[in-house]
Amino acid sequence: MSLNYLSNRLTELEPYVPGEQPLSSEIVVKLNTNENPYPPAPDVFETIKKFNVNSIRFYPHPESELLKQTLSRFHDVPEEFIFVGNGSDEVLAHAFCAFFSGKKVVFPDVTYSFYQSFAKLFQCQWDYFELRDDFTFPNIEEIEHNTGIVFANPNAPTSIAVDLDYIEKLANQNSDNIVLVDEAYIDFGGKSAVHLTKSLKNLVVIRTLSKSHSLAGLRVGYSIASAELTGALSMVKNSFNSYPVNSISQAAAIASINNFDYTRSNISKILLNRKKLIEDLEAIGFSTLASQTNFVFTKHEKLASTYLYEELKKRGIIVRNLNGVRTTHFLRITVGNAQDCNRLIIELINIINK
Ligand SMILES: Cc1ncc(COP(=O)(O)O)c(C=O)c1O
Structure with missing residues (x-):
């Protein structure tokens, strides 16, 4: 062709x-x-077994409302702070589109390689910042100012985490830009930045149920950020796919979160x-x-x-x-x-x- x-x-x-x-x-x-x-948790098995299959002739709730309520209780953040997608990869894609498309964004030279794929897809001006020889993060002053920043914490594939102080300083140093922290592996170590989203209006935290919850095949991810940033993600989602998370996945995800x-x-x-x-x-x-x-x-x-x-x-x-x-x-x-x-x-x- x-x-x-x-x-x-x-x-x-x-x-x-x-x-x-x-x-x-x-x-x-x-x-x-x-x-x-x-x-996965026994309740996930039960939920799927008892799922009313007849109900799949209806579309799922477009905003995953019940799942959002469950996540809001679980993380103690307002419901308007939560955005749910088809795996955290999809949430990341929407975030690149909503926050970085056509703008500058930087990420570590050794990190999840999907960030570079998204940067190209959404035509960002992107660059790396270099990790030290031992793969720890550089001093904050060495990371470019006034640009979007994305990284995984703990980072992948290095498995190393930064502390919350680092994230807070980075977000304050770039207060007019988004700092996006991908917490795919946070349940296995490191400290979550979720509660910082209440005070840092430019911080976006992305989570997945694929790893610690054993639900990779269900494809459920979500983000936590201010209502304004969450609204921006919804705008992108609703310009792309109104119903990203199927009804069985929504129900099973709720069961898993309630069984932490x-x-x-x-x-x-x-x-x-x-x-x-x-x-x-x-x-x-x-x-x-x-x-x-x-x-x-x-x-x-x-x-x-x-x-x-x-x-x-x-x-x-x-x-x-x-x-x-x-x-x-x-x-x-x-x-x-x-x-x-x-x-x-x-x-x-x-x-x-x-
Ligand atoms: C750092 C990182 N972020 C995001 C993801 C994507 O996870 P999900 O299954 O939620 O799309 C992965 C998957 O391996 C990952 O390693």
Whole structure:
């Protein structure tokens, strides 16, 4: 097909490449996309089982009203502060469109690569700010002033978090611009900035139920920000898709949020598995950054990450091999259940001793 048929913008796009979701049963251990190794809350199962299937002939509530009320109670913020979307990726996309399209936005040189895809899609003037050699964030003064700022806290794929003081100063330093904090992994470490949205009118916090709540397949994400900024997100959504979150996902998400004790117990298990995984990796020659997430960012002292990735895959284990300029020697490995982590270590030992 000739490119003449396509929009000019298409030539500028750089789509995000998600981790593999294999259909075959050859993969026995999947540690590549930071999913939760434990099942969703029992109430989620019950809600889906009892769901009135006849009701799906109706559209879902366009603003996910009941889910918004549940999130408002859960986070103790006004309902007008909450915006719900089809996964946090969609909320991020709307945020780039609402706040940064045609404007300047900066994000870390090592971070979630979807930010760059969105920046291109929405024709932002974008740039990186460099993380230090150890992947910690730079001094605030080194980050460009008077521009939109986006980052994940804790950051991905580095697994490192910044403290709330840093976020507060950054937002104050850029008071005429949006500071967007992606908290996809906040339940596994770091301190949430959600309560700061009450005082910082330019702060947007984005959350997902894909990680700590074990609901990646439902596609539910949300943001918390002042009513004004939330209204801007709704304007974008309603210019794109009025009904982004299906009715089953809305109901199941409510059940999960109301069952946070169960989620908390899964998080505790993951944190224990993470500690052991980091120790086991260290014992076989890996150095791993101090993780505040449900994944580890690690490199072997002798063996190349691509070699390890391919050898693991042959053995039915998939991890994420990162090919960025500064990440090329690293693997990003999701913290699985104890059995999956043990299996990973056994196979790594086999590869190292080959
Ligand atoms: C930093 C970060 N933000 C957002 C997302 C997207 O999550 P969701 O499943 O809510 O679209 C991911 C997914 O891996 C992520 O790593």
